[in-house]
Amino acid sequence: MRRLAPVAAPVAAALLFCTALVATAKPAHPAAGYRAIVYPDRTNPGLSVTVDDFRVNETVWDEGGVRYVNVGGPAGHFRVPLSRIRQIEFERWVGPDASRPDWIWYDVRIAGVRPDESYTGRLEIRVMRGVASGVPWYSYPATDEDKGRRMYRIVFGDVTVPPTIPWEAPPPAAEAPPVAVAVRQPVTPAAPPPPSEADVFARLSLDDLNRQRPLDDVFFDFDRSELRPDAELTLVRSAAWLKKWPSVRVRVEGCADPRGTNEYNLGLGLRRAETARAFLASQGIELARLDVVSIGESRLVCTEQSEACWARNRTGRFVITEK
Numbered sequence: 001m002r003r004l005a006p007v008a009a010p011v012a013a014a015l016l017f018c019t020a021l022v023a024t025a026k027p028a029h030p031a032a033g034y035r036a037i038v039y040p041d042r043t044n045p046g047l048s049v050t051v052d053d054f055r056v057n058e059t060v061w062d063e064g065g066v067r068y069v070n071v072g073g074p075a076g077h078f079r080v081p082l083s084r085i086r087q088i089e090f091e092r093w094v095g096p097d098a099s100r101p102d103w104i105w106y107d108v109r110i111a112g113v114r115p116d117e118s119y120t121g122r123l124e125i126r127v128m129r130g131v132a133s134g135v136p137w138y139s140y141p142a143t144d145e146d147k148g149r150r151m152y153r154i155v156f157g158d159v160t161v162p163p164t165i166p167w168e169a170p171p172p173a174a175e176a177p178p179v180a181v182a183v184r185q186p187v188t189p190a191a192p193p194p195p196s197e198a199d200v201f202a203r204l205s206l207d208d209l210n211r212q213r214p215l216d217d218v219f220f221d222f223d224r225s226e227l228r229p230d231a232e233l234t235l236v237r238s239a240a241w242l243k244k245w246p247s248v249r250v251r252v253e254g255c256a257d258p259r260g261t262n263e264y265n266l267g268l269g270l271r272r273a274e275t276a277r278a279f280l281a282s283q284g285i286e287l288a289r290l291d292v293v294s295i296g297e298s299r300l301v302c303t304e305q306s307e308a309c310w311a312r313n314r315t316g317r318f319v320i321t322e323k
Contacts, residue, residue: 034067034082034156038128040139042090042152043170045163051130051137054082054156058127065129071110072213073121076301079312080110080119087111087161093149094122098200099214099241102126102142106151109165122211128154201245206320214241215250215318218276219311222257225271227279231316235276238318239283249322251291252276257310258297269294276316291321 033053041047055065068081069088087110094105103126110119125148129138141148155161195203204212215238218231227235242248254273256265273292281287295317302309 033130035158036082036130037155038139039152039154039163041150042168043150045152045167049132049137051128051132054128054130054154056125056128058129065127069110069123071108071119071121071123072211073119075119075121077213077217078119078121078301080112082156084112084114084117085110085156086113086159087153087155087163088123089153089163089165090151091165093147093151096142096147097124097212097214098197098204098208099212099244100126101197102140104141104148105212106148111161111164125151201323204323206323209320209323214238215320217318218316220272220314220316222310222314223260223268225268225275227275231276232279235279236283239280239285242280242285242289245323247323248320249289249291251293251319251321253293253295253299253317253319255295255299255313255315255317256297257313258300258303259310260297262296262298266294266296269296272314272316 033055036051036054037048038051038054039045039048055067056069058065067083068079069085070077070079072078089109089111090106091109092107094107097103097105103124106123106125108119108121108123110123112118125141127138127140129136131137141151152167153163153165216234218234219228220226220231221228242250252273254269254271254276256268256272258265260268270292273294277287277290277292280290297313300313302312
């Protein structure tokens with residue numbers, strides 16, 4: 001269910017509280033934010049809400065949300081700023097994250113502002129937030145009655161963009177049941193309880209876990225192996241997850257952008273991997289659970305000759321090797 005901050009007026013709250021909300025006024029575009037038109041119901045594509053200063057997936061350091069999305073697919077794992085996105089279309093609801101059940105996975109199709117930029121892959125959403133008609137607004141798909149299954153698309157900017165995926169017609173109304181004659185029925189045994197989080201984890205294969213990416217990449221500055229503040233916060237979350245599942249072993253892969261010789265980049269990648277491992281050890285994770293390897297520049301996720309692309313290759317990546 002969509003929620004409003006307590007300060008919202010009753011009339012505004014009534015208009016914005018559910019997924020059938022339609023924004024009737026467009027406030028001025030914030031100078032530092034991004035305007036988005038959210039279509040929350042794939043069975044009713046005419047319903048939308050206009051959100052200014054749109055953000056997603058709040059973390060502990062970003063004051064309420066970030067202005068980018070992470071999408072993983074056959075071509076690799078990409079961090080795409082909202083400034084480069086024209087439309088996100090939700091092709092398929094995948095389900096909650098087994099390790100973080102308040103996050104929902106979707107298969108998506110992302111169209112960039114540039115005609116030659118597009119992404120197809122898997123995206124995870126915890127929360128979307130911003131300001132709608134002057135009122136603080138946010139959407140938390142995991143708490144919806146349908147767990148976010150009806151999410152349709154998000155369009156960025158002030159230009160109307162048509163969808164490329166078909167909308168789904170609402171299911172037909174159920175016919176009135178016939179009048180039934182009361183018949184004594186045998187007692188039905190109680191349904192078994194739903195599987196626990198540990199049961200779900202036990203059923204996941206290593207490939208399943210690595211596709212879900214419970215351990216986020218950490219990013220480094222150019223030609224540096226020291227941890228940035230955002231990387232430390234990422235590793236704190238990763239340490240908490242590793243403590244929760246003490247049987248897991250991981251491989252820390254140190255990576256570099258293609259500038260510099262291959263030998264130098266292999267050494268730089270190893271220093272980055274060892275720095276990440278040392279920080280996890282300082283958080284109480286046994287060194288025996290953490291292997292390190294240098295990838296250097298041999299496995300690039302982006303090959304453009306630009307700083308934005310190079311930055312995506314300066315990482316410490318995590319691969320789960322045992323569970």
